[in-house]
Amino acid sequence: MGSLISLAFFAMLIAVLIDIILIDESRIKNLGKVTWIFVVIFLPLIGTILWFAIGREYAPANNFGSFGAPQRHEALRQLETSNTEAELAKLDAEIEYFEKQEKIRELEEKLRHRKQLP
Incomplete structure (x- = not known):
């Protein structure tokens, strides 16, 4: 049990050191990067x-509901928008087609009615 706690503590220490090394210098507060490394060691x-608690500045959370690169999500949104616009255009064309067909039927009915009048 003690070795498991020691291993967990060592893993946490390594993770913190990696975090300090990889974090951007502008997000480090109060001390310099090298000083924080020595403090942790x-x-x-x-x-x-x-x-x-006081050494790093946390970036604001953007969107927890998505995974992957933001560029990919933007591309998917644009694709969905273009697909939606294409579908709307097809529906508009279909509505226009059926309206024209209805108009043709009405005109044919009027024509038949006029032929029967004399």
């Missing part, structure tokens, strides 16, 4: 807690 538990 020399004071592992306290340094880790301090890093997450």
Whole structure:
């Protein structure tokens, strides 16, 4: 059990160090990147807690309901919009076709009616 806790603590320490190394310099607060690395190495538990509490600036959450690259989602939205517009155009053309067919039937009916009058 003790070795499992030690392994978890070591994994957390490595994860924090990787986070410090990979984070953009503009998102680090209070100390420099190298100083935070030394704090976490020399004071592992306290340094880790301090890093997450006061050391890094968290980016605002964009959208938790989506996965993948935002460019892909934008492309899908544009594709859906173009598909929707294409479907609407087809429906409009179909409505126009049936309206013309109805108009033709009405005119044919009037023509038949006129032929029967004399």
